[in-house]
Amino acid sequence: MKSRIAIAATLLGAALIPSLALAAEGGVEERGTWGALLFYVINFLLFAGILWKYALPAAKNYFKDRATGIRDTISKADAAFRDAQVLANRAAERMAKLDAEKSQISSDLADETVYQIGRIYDLAQESAARIKRDAEISAAAMAENANRRVREALAHAAGRLAGDLVKSNFEAADQTRLVQGFVEKLGEEAGR
């Protein structure tokens, strides 16, 4: 800030001093061209000295700072560019990998699908065989059950019929014969 104020004051002074010199021209008696030239030369030298003393370091500093700033900016831009390059490379790698991964997943999915289809087919075959076996067993059991029921019904009917026949035709002699048979069995039992 101070250097800027100094620079501004120097430039303003350099601009006003020749004006003062010119403004005083009318009041000075003309003494020839060499004196005026010397005045201008001295004036110029003063102006140049002041510039050399005050404006040049400030300008140097300014340009130096500016160059440093530009270099920093360029350096940062380079770094950012490199980072972007790295990211771009990574993205490219990822894209390449993504394609490989995609094809791997696709291949895995195809394999899994084939495996699952095979498994479902096997399970379906097993289920079909089991259903068939169960159906056969059930059918056999139902047939056996039906046969047994028919046999039982027939036996029951036959038994009832036989009982009715025996009752209707039973005579005293039959009872005597049954008792005789019973006594013979008792005799066999006693003989053991």
Add this chain to the structure above:
Amino acid sequence: MKSSKVAKRYARALMGLSSDHAQLEAWGVELERLARIVDSPEVAAQLESPAVTHALRMQALGKIAERLDLSFPLRSFAVVVASHGRVADVTAMAESYARMLDDLMGRARATLTFAYPPTDEDLARVVDGLAAIAHKKIIPTTKVDASLVGGVVAELEGKIYDGSLATRLADAERRLSG
């Protein structure tokens, strides 16, 4: 089970009072009569009532024995049973006594169930057949059960001898039904 053991002990004690078979038989008949009276619902209800005192129960059983005109040993037996609070076991005692007496006399009781009322000849044949098995004299109790259809069923010493037509028909039916 406990009651049965007690009844056996009392029956054995009564039997030990004499070795005269005729007297033991007579006591058996008397004990049977006493058991029948004591076991009748109206008498049993009175004797087992908590309102009747022990002394009154003894006195009542003594009077029952007297009314039944039981012999002295049986009257004493009845009073002893009452004094020990075993009136409810008199029927079991009579049964145990009858079994012991049967064993002593070499006889067995059999229940014969006929499909039709048996002739004397049929009854005698069945009794002889059972006697041959048991090697004892058989005292039969006869019943008639028309559901047997024909033949006879005998129960002797806990074993059943089945000669009925109903059982044969049932067997045939079972064989037919497989």
